[in-house]
Amino acid sequence: MMTSMQRVLTCLGHQEPDRVPMFLLATMHGAKELGLDIETYFSRAQHVIEGQLRLLKKYRSDCLYPFFYAPLEVEAFGGRTVFVENGPPNSGQPVIGNQEQISSLIPPDVSRTQCLSRVLDTIHGLKSKVGDTIPIIGVVMSPFSLPVMQMGFDHYIELIHGAPKLFDRLMAVNESFCVAWANAQLAAGATAICYFDPLSSPTNIPRDLFQRTGLQIAKRTLAKIHGPAAIHLASGRGMPIMDDLAQTGAAVVGVSALEKLDELKKSCAGRLTVLGNLNGVAMRHWSARECERQVKDAIRLAGRGGGFILADNHGEIPFQVPDEVLLAIGDAVDRWGRYPLHWHEESLAEDAC
Amino acid sequence: MSLTTDNSRTDLGSILPKFREALETYDVPLAESLFQHALRLGPPMEIIEALIVPSLQRIGCAWEDGSIALSQIYLSGRLCERLVENLHIANTGHVNEPPRQAIAVLNDFHLLGKRIVHSMLRASGIALHDYGRVTVEELVDRVFIDKVDILLISTLMLPSALKIRDVRRALDERGTEIRILVGGAPFLFDDSLWHEVGADAMGRNAADAIQITRQWMGERP
Numbered sequence: 001m002m003t004s005m006q007r008v009l010t011c012l013g014h015q016e017p018d019r020v021p022m023f024l025l026a027t028m029h030g031a032k033e034l035g036l037d038i039e040t041y042f043s044r045a046q047h048v049i050e051g052q053l054r055l056l057k058k059y060r061s062d063c064l065y066p067f068f069y070a071p072l073e074v075e076a077f078g079g080r081t082v083f084v085e086n087g088p089p090n091s092g093q094p095v096i097g098n099q100e101q102i103s104s105l106i107p108p109d110v111s112r113t114q115c116l117s118r119v120l121d122t123i124h125g126l127k128s129k130v131g132d133t134i135p136i137i138g139v140v141m142s143p144f145s146l147p148v149m150q151m152g153f154d155h156y157i158e159l160i161h162g163a164p165k166l167f168d169r170l171m172a173v174n175e176s177f178c179v180a181w182a183n184a185q186l187a188a189g190a191t192a193i194c195y196f197d198p199l200s201s202p203t204n205i206p207r208d209l210f211q212r213t214g215l216q217i218a219k220r221t222l223a224k225i226h227g228p229a230a231i232h233l234a235s236g237r238g239m240p241i242m243d244d245l246a247q248t249g250a251a252v253v254g255v256s257a258l259e260k261l262d263e264l265k266k267s268c269a270g271r272l273t274v275l276g277n278l279n280g281v282a283m284r285h286w287s288a289r290e291c292e293r294q295v296k297d298a299i300r301l302a303g304r305g306g307g308f309i310l311a312d313n314h315g316e317i318p319f320q321v322p323d324e325v326l327l328a329i330g331d332a333v334d335r336w337g338r339y340p341l342h343w344h345e346e347s348l349a350e351d352a353c
Numbered sequence: 354m355s356l357t358t359d360n361s362r363t364d365l366g367s368i369l370p371k372f373r374e375a376l377e378t379y380d381v382p383l384a385e386s387l388f389q390h391a392l393r394l395g396p397p398m399e400i401i402e403a404l405i406v407p408s409l410q411r412i413g414c415a416w417e418d419g420s421i422a423l424s425q426i427y428l429s430g431r432l433c434e435r436l437v438e439n440l441h442i443a444n445t446g447h448v449n450e451p452p453r454q455a456i457a458v459l460n461d462f463h464l465l466g467k468r469i470v471h472s473m474l475r476a477s478g479i480a481l482h483d484y485g486r487v488t489v490e491e492l493v494d495r496v497f498i499d500k501v502d503i504l505l506i507s508t509l510m511l512p513s514a515l516k517i518r519d520v521r522r523a524l525d526e527r528g529t530e531i532r533i534l535v536g537g538a539p540f541l542f543d544d545s546l547w548h549e550v551g552a553d554a555m556g557r558n559a560a561d562a563i564q565i566t567r568q569w570m571g572e573r574p
């Protein structure tokens with residue numbers, strides 16, 4: 001049997017490993033394991049290390065996921081994070097209250113920012129436990145998507161369209177932060193970086209605007225990150241920009257449940273590994289049978305030839321998803337994900353008859 | 354002056370696609386001049402009905418099928434809202450009566466979805482209270498005071514969407530007769546969520562919001 005690391009690396013090389021790799025990207029479920037509320041859980045690296053290790057054992061995921069929450073980066077810029085008892089925290093009032101503040105904005109120093117150090121300590125702690133057997137996935141928000149939280153979505157759209165100089169300046173600050181933050185995570189022991197960039201999705205901005213903005217920013221930023229990267233649209237659509245995403249330098253793309261997995265796989269073939277696309281929000285209600293049907297379907301549509309990692313479509317499993325569902329997903333991958341996918345050939349033959 | 358003459362209808366028919374394109378490409382001067390031109394063809398409310406409403410509805414639906422991006426909807430909604438506001442008319446159904454429709458964001462620090470829907474409704478001539486970002490208790494109190502009977506709620510996070518259950522429960526306890534229309538990202542990923550939280554309907558986009566709100570306004574006793 002392969003280790004998770006071997007399985008994932010083979011898959012990224014667009015070859016078939018022993019079975020389809022599965023990334024169960026649970027962040028908050030660790031708090032449940034430790035009997036802590038979400039805010040307390042994320043207040044210490046030790047909690048998250050312990051939480052991630054327990055989840056790994058329980059769900060048999062092929063990676064560790066020391067992602068805390070997206071607003072953490074805005075916290076580093078001086079923002080406030082607002083916690084709720086049954087879900088991910090959100091960033092509070094924007095730190096950039098008016099456009100003029102952008103001129104004097106400076107990127108936080110990664111090595112001296114306490115909230116970021118907690119994540120680095122977590123990665124370091126996990127690495128010392130698992131070594132090179134299991135990939136550890138670090139996370140950054142893209143410089144292009146971060147301002148939605150830094151300044152509010154509406155003001156940011158207005159900035160993009162109305163103040164190109166300030167927009168460029170904000171991107172320069174965010175790029176320098178993003179590169180330093182990603183590289184610090186790699187240095188602490190992360191195997192790869194997941195670059196979340198849902199603003200670049202055609203759900204949010206038109207393709208031509210993306211080609212002038214988000215795409216250039218992703219190319220520049222990923223080129224300076226010293227490790228493999230996944231680009232993730234956080235369940236925003238990606239199909240119309242797949243050719244562009246393939247040029248960013250990312251090895252993996254996170255795809256949405258709103259799009260067809262077989263078509264996504266086809267358009268990525270040989271260029272990008274597809275990560276997705278189980279619907280996390282709907283998953284709350286799935287029966288064991290439904291879990292099996294969803295997993296089998298995803299593997300049937302995208303599993304052949306490697307280049308496919310089964311995961312949820314957002315990069316974070318909602319807190320409300322019960323243990324039984326996550327366990328049933330793991331069982332189904334065990335049952336239907338073993339390469340070679342003989343059953344797949346049979347079901348194709350049946351379809352042909 | 355009304356749109357009943359064949360000439361004004363033909364003229365508007367030729368303006369409509371140009372206006373829609375001006376909105377989609379955010380060509381502000383062109384959209385403004387086409388709108389001004391249209392205003393010469395009929396009464397303002399009819400021009401809104403014939404030009405703005407169908408344009409915004411099409412743009413709203415096009416987001417759903419992925420052919421139009423959110424930034425385009427936002428900017429075009431705001432632009433139309435401005436055009437309509439400049440006319441100083443608001444169709445509440447009854448002149449001088451405060452509206453009995455309201456819109457709010459529940460708990461989340463994300464106002465854009467609501468802002469888009471609000472702009473689109475206003476640009477379509479529907480006046481409504483805007484409660485901004487509120488908690489369950491604040492929302493219930495305000496709805497009660499304003500005698501609102503059509504409530505639109507926008508959420509971004511799943512836990513906030515689940516809180517709509519509490520809004521429904523509290524309003525039921527007060528015996529308030531109200532219809533709740535919900536929307537926002539979590540509803541787009543789970544078709545049964547609106548039902549689970551006790552709403553009367555969900556809308557997938559701003560076009561749905563216009564259509565359902567209008568329908569409910571028409572069904573009032």
Ligand code: B12
Pocket residue numbers: 068069070071087088089090091092141145146148149153196198199203204233234235236237280281313314316318413416423426462463465466467469470505506507508509510511512534535536537538539541542555556557558559561562
């Ligand atoms: C872009 C994006 C981001 C960006 C910006 C998000 C933001 N606005 O703050 C970034 C990268 C920062 C981000 C971060 C996070 N995100 Co996010 N993100 C998205 C994404 C791709 C789009 C969201 C968005 O802003 N859309 C634009 C707005 C305007 O659209 P909208 O609100 O849906 O409104 C439209 C319609 O829904 C409708 N509508 C809206 N309201 C109403 C009301 C009525 C009555 C009607 C009829 C219609 C209607 O009309 C609008 C226009 O057409 C969605 C997934 C998706 N495909 O939608 C996830 C999503 C919203 N994110 C999610 C989460 C969890 C997060 C995080 C909490 C992750 C984390 N753990 O840190 C953070 C928190 C961010 C914060 N604000 O603090 C989840 C929320 C659901 C859940 N699981 O709880 C989603 C749905 C992903 C998913 N599939 O699970 N995210």
